[in-house]
Structures are given as C-alpha cells and as structure tokens.
Amino acid sequence: MASLITVKDVLKVFRSGEKTIHALDQISFEVxxxxxxxxxxxxxxxxxxxxxxxxxxxxxxxGTIRVNNHQVDRPLENVGMVFQSPVLLKWRSVLGNIMLPxxxxxxxxxxxxxxxxxxxxxxxxxxxxxMYPFExxxxxxxxxxxxxxxxxxxxxxxxxxxxxxxxxxxxxxxxLELLRIWEERKKTVLFxxxxxxxxxxxxxxxxxxxxxxxxxxxxxxxxxxxPRTLEMLSSSQFGxxxxxxxxxxxxxxxxxxxxxxxxx
Amino acid sequence: xxxxxxxxxxxLVFFAVLLLLWEFLVRMxxxxxxxxxxxxDLYTAFTENLYVITIHxxxxxxxxxxxxxxxxILGVGFAISVVYSRHLQNTIYPLIVIxxxxxxxxxxxxxxxxxxxxxxxxxxxxxxxxxxPIVVNTVVGLKEVEPELLDLARxxxxxxxxxxTKIRLPNSxxxxxxxxxxxxxxxxxxxxxxxxVAANQGLGYLIMQALYSLDTALTLVILFILALLSLGxxxxxxxxxxxxxxxxxxxxxVEGSF
Ligand SMILES: Nc1ncnc2c1ncn2[C@@H]1O[C@H](COP(=O)(O)OP(=O)(O)OP(=O)(O)O)[C@@H](O)[C@H]1O
Ligand SMILES: [Mg+2]
Numbered sequence: 342m343a344s345l346i347t348v349k350d351v352l353k354v355f356r357s358g359e360k361t362i363h364a365l366d367q368i369s370f371e372v373x374x375x376x377x378x379x380x381x382x383x384x385x386x387x388x389x390x391x392x393x394x395x396x397x398x399x400x401x402x403x404g405t406i407r408v409n410n411h412q413v414d415r416p417l418e419n420v421g422m423v424f425q426s427p428v429l430l431k432w433r434s435v436l437g438n439i440m441l442p443x444x445x446x447x448x449x450x451x452x453x454x455x456x457x458x459x460x461x462x463x464x465x466x467x468x469x470x471x472m473y474p475f476e477x478x479x480x481x482x483x484x485x486x487x488x489x490x491x492x493x494x495x496x497x498x499x500x501x502x503x504x505x506x507x508x509x510x511x512x513x514x515x516x517l518e519l520l521r522i523w524e525e526r527k528k529t530v531l532f533x534x535x536x537x538x539x540x541x542x543x544x545x546x547x548x549x550x551x552x553x554x555x556x557x558x559x560x561x562x563x564x565x566x567x568p569r570t571l572e573m574l575s576s577s578q579f580g581x582x583x584x585x586x587x588x589x590x591x592x593x594x595x596x597x598x599x600x601x602x603x604x605x
Numbered sequence: 606x607x608x609x610x611x612x613x614x615x616x617l618v619f620f621a622v623l624l625l626l627w628e629f630l631v632r633m634x635x636x637x638x639x640x641x642x643x644x645x646d647l648y649t650a651f652t653e654n655l656y657v658i659t660i661h662x663x664x665x666x667x668x669x670x671x672x673x674x675x676x677x678i679l680g681v682g683f684a685i686s687v688v689y690s691r692h693l694q695n696t697i698y699p700l701i702v703i704x705x706x707x708x709x710x711x712x713x714x715x716x717x718x719x720x721x722x723x724x725x726x727x728x729x730x731x732x733x734x735x736x737x738p739i740v741v742n743t744v745v746g747l748k749e750v751e752p753e754l755l756d757l758a759r760x761x762x763x764x765x766x767x768x769x770t771k772i773r774l775p776n777s778x779x780x781x782x783x784x785x786x787x788x789x790x791x792x793x794x795x796x797x798x799x800x801x802v803a804a805n806q807g808l809g810y811l812i813m814q815a816l817y818s819l820d821t822a823l824t825l826v827i828l829f830i831l832a833l834l835s836l837g838x839x840x841x842x843x844x845x846x847x848x849x850x851x852x853x854x855x856x857x858x859v860e861g862s863f
C-alpha cells in the first residue's frame with residue numbers, strides 16, 4: 342500500500358514568554374492509505390500537537406508533513422476531525438450540526454443531506470435528527486460529532502481522544518462502530534488515545550510516543566485478524582501487545598529527564 | 606401538579622402574613638404615619654393617585670426603555686467592532702472602561718446642562734448605565750468560542766461571514782440576554798436617579814413631590830410600582846429568550862427548578 346501521510350523529522354517548540362516547551366522531537370512515521378493508526382503516549386507528550394500539525398492547522402518548527410505527496414502548508418481539505426468533547430452547536434439540531442461542514446465548505450446541500458441521513462442511520466441515531474445536543478447523552482453527542490466529521494466524505498479522519506470522556510461500555514460500543522464505519526467507508530484514520538487497549542483493539546499500527554519532548558518510541562504492527570471482536574480483548578496475543586506497549590512506556594519514563602533531552 | 610399549586614400558594618400566603626405583620630406592627634408601636642404608614646394607607650394612596658401614577662409611569666418607562674434601546678443597538682454594534690478591530694480594542698475600549706468606572710448617575714446634573722431638562726437627559730443616563738453590561742457581555746459571548754469549532758471552520762474553509770453568523774453570533778446570545786436583563790434593570794434605576802436631579806415628570810419626580818409633603822404612603826406605592834415595572838421588563842426578556850434561544854442553559858435551569 343502507498344503511504345498517504347508522511348511525517349518527517351517534525352519538531353515543535355512552544356514559546357510563551359520566558360518559557361519554552363519542547364513538545365515534539367524529530368517525529369517520523371508513515372501512514373498507509375486505508376490503514377488505522379493509533380498514537381499512544383503519556384499526557385502532555387504532544388499527541389494533540391502532532392495531530393494539529395498533520396492537519397495543517399499548526400506549523401511545526403522544522404520537518405515536513407506530506408499528504409498525497411503534497412507538502413502540507415495550510416489546513417488540509419480532505420480531513421474530518423473528532424475531538425475529545427463533541428463541540429456541537431447548542432443552537433442546532435443533530436442534523437443541523439452534522440451539516441455544518443457542508444455549509445462552511447459551500448457544498449451541495451441536497452446531496453449531502455442524503456449523506457447525513459445515511460450516516461445518522463449508520464450510527465443508530467435515526468429518530469433523533471431534530472433533537473438538540475442538550476437532549477442527548479454524551480455517547481450520542483459523540484456519535485453526532487463522528488457523523489459531522491464524515492459528512493464531507495473526507496479521505497482522512499483525525500481523532501483526538503474521541504471517546505476518552507465516555508464510560509468504558511459506551512467506549513467499547515463506539516470503538517466497534519468506528520471500526521465498522523472505517524471498513525465500510527475506506528478511510529485512513531489517525532486516532533489519538535491514552536488507552537493502550539483501545540489502541541491495540543482498533544489499529545493496524547500503534548505509534549508509541551515518549552513523555553515530553555515527544556519522541557517516537559516505536560511504530561508497532563498489530564497482527565490481529567479483522568473484523569475485530571470484543572472477545573479478542575481477552576486473547577493472549579492481545580495481551581502481549583498491550584504488555585509490550587506498556588513496557589515501552591514505563592521503561593521510557595524511567596529514564597531521567599536529562600537523558601531524554603533538556604526541556605529548556 | 607400538587608407542587609405547582611404549592612408554588613403559587615406558598616408565596617401568596619407568605620406575602621399575606623407579611624402584610625398582616627406590617628399592619629400589626631404599625632398599630633402596636635404607634636409609629637407616625639410619615640415614618641411607616643400601615644398597608645391600608647398604601648392602598649388608598651394607590652387608588653386615589655392611580656391616574657397620576659399611570660402618567661408618570663409611562664414617562665419613566667419611556668425614558669428607561671428608550672435609553673436601553675439605544676444602548677442595545679450601539680452596545681451590540683460596538684461590541685462587534687471591538688471584537689473584529691484591534692485598533693478599537695486598543696483605543697476606544699479602555700475609554701469605555703474608564704467611563705464605566707465613573708458613577709454614571711453623578712453625570713445626571715451635567716446631562717441636564719448638556720441635553721436639557723426633558724426626557725432626553727434622563728434617557729441619556731439610562732443609556733449610559735445600560736451600555737456597559739451590554740458591551741461587556743456581547744464581547745465575551747462573541748469571543749468565548751470553543752477553539753475546536755474554529756479549527757473545524759478553518760478545515761472546511763469557512764468564510765469570516767459564516768464564522769460570525771453561524772458560530773460567534775449565536776454563541777453570544779446567552780451572554781447578551783444576561784447583559785440585557787441587567788441593563789434593563791439598571792436603565793430604570795438610571796432614569797429615576799436622573800429624575801431626582803431635575804425633572805417635572807416621571808416617577809422619580811413624583812417620589813420627590815410625595816416626600817416634600819411627607820406622603821410616605823405614596824412614595825412606598827411608587828417604589829412597588831417601580832419594582833413591578835423592572836420585574837415585568839425582566840420577565841419579558843425571559844420569555845423572549847425562551848423563544849429565540851431555548852437552548853441557552855440558563856433558561857433550562859430556570860425551567861428545571863420549577
Ligand atoms: N498553544 C500552546 N502554547 C504553549 N504550549 C502548548 C500549546 N499547546 C500545547 N502546548 C504544550 O505542549 C505540550 C504537548 O501538548 P499536547 O496537548 O499536544 O499534549 P497531549 O499529548 O495531547 O496531552 P493529553 O494526552 O493530555 O491530551 C504540553 O506540555 C503543552 O503544555
Ligand atoms: Mg491531547
């Protein structure tokens with residue numbers, strides 16, 4: 342498979358007044374078209390920053406991002422984004438929220454209305470089209486947010502801990518739904534999480550990052566058969582993967598800060 | 606059902622008891638009428654002066670609402686320009702803050718000199734006190750947008766116009782309504798204070814007249830009328846908010862508490 346996203350030597354330093362924060366250090370990896378890649382790492386290691394740089398919303402200090410063999414120097418057009426919180430417009434119905442990107446991008450309304458309705462069907466929200474966000478549970482709101490990210494039929498889905506605020510059961514449910522959508526709609530997904538199990542369960546590859554400054558520890562291939570089922574969570578192979586990742590993260594955090602690189 | 610009856614009955618009983626207590630206290634202590642008249646006197650003062658009270662209420666109402674309307678139009682317009690222009694933010698906004706720190710009612714005598722004796726000088730005070738809460742709330746409402754929404758807008762190549770009409774403006778509504786409620790109450794206060802300074806009509810003027818003749822009962826009646834006037838304006842805004850922005854959390858909270 343061809344590589345769709347190429348991250349090369351990306352470095353990011355935040356400067357706010359006197360303080361400088363070294364967020365990302367020489368990150369390089371590739372994401373194949375149609376693959377599901379998760380990024381795990383300790384809190385504050387720069388996962389969100391990396392996703393923002395890949396989307397073109399944030400500039401890196403050095404290094405390059407290439408998508409479809411074009412260098413990214415402005416916000417990408419063919420991405421959908423899902424955030425940790427649903428960030429829905431309180432004043433719009435479910436359908437109105439899902440149609441927001443279509444209105445922003447001035448795309449054909451009628452054609453996308455159809456897409457929106459089929460997405461609503463896909464995530465099981467039929468009958469809720471005219472409801473407002475405050476009438477929905479957290480899980481339903483995140484489903485709406487998922488539909489909104491898909492309505493323009495983007496090639497790439499960037500998801501930043503999308504189910505992190507949900508309870509474990511709802512998260513499992515949405516993970517399965519996401520996999521179904523991904524297989525059906527042939528998306529390339531970059532999925533940030535700090536839940537190792539979730540990363541292994543969903544992904545073809547897991548990108549493991551160290552604590553700040555975020556470095557790539559390993560891009561681990563997950564060879565579990567698809568479609569994935571919740572029973573796999575208790576398989577020994579699954580356990581080995583999660584153990585391996587956990588090991589990488591803990592051994593990386595044992596190295597004193599100075600050895601990883603000064604943060605000043 | 607049961608609790609809603611109770612919610613109406615309870616305050617009614619409470620106020621009835623309060624009135625009885627008042628009447629009882631006045632009789633017991635033999636306090637002179639010009640200090641604290643019994644509730645009966647208030648009723649007579651009200652019915653005897655109904656016509657005068659109505660006429661002066663209309664004046665004060667017009668001054669307050671006129672001043673408020675001006676502050677609404679200019680305040681919202683100003684807030685939008687401040688949010689979109691760094692120059693205004695650096696120049697006029699600090700000036701407004703200084704003006705805000707000034708006690709506006711102290712400007713009332715000056716306004717009489719500048720604008721005159723009539724309703725417009727009262728309106729100008731009502732405008733001045735109402736302007737600031739409108740501006741501040743609208744500015745905050747326009748600015749406090751979740752950054753992720755703006756990311757979403759950028760990814761989808763949203764126009765500035767779309768970002769304004771589809772995100773910022775509706776986002777500011779709950780803040781704006783909160784500002785409007787404060788501004789309305791303040792504009793009534795502003796009009797009254799301005800009438801104290803110099804006027805020949807309005808409820809503020811009427812209070813001064815009543816006090817000259819030690820008519821405490823009429824003064825108290827007018828105070829209650831003023832409370833009702835403010836309350837009525839407040840409720841009207843509440844109704845409007847439920848119609849325009851039923852999703853704003855404040856409204857939901859109010860509904861949930863009944
Ligand atoms: N706009 C910014 N200005 C200054 N520092 C920032 C900014 N954005 C992020 N940082 C810093 O960069 C580092 C990485 O932040 P980032 O949000 O990418 O971490 P994360 O891995 O997503 O963490 P979490 O798992 O908690 O979401 C943090 O130390 C953060 O304080
Ligand atoms: Mg993050």
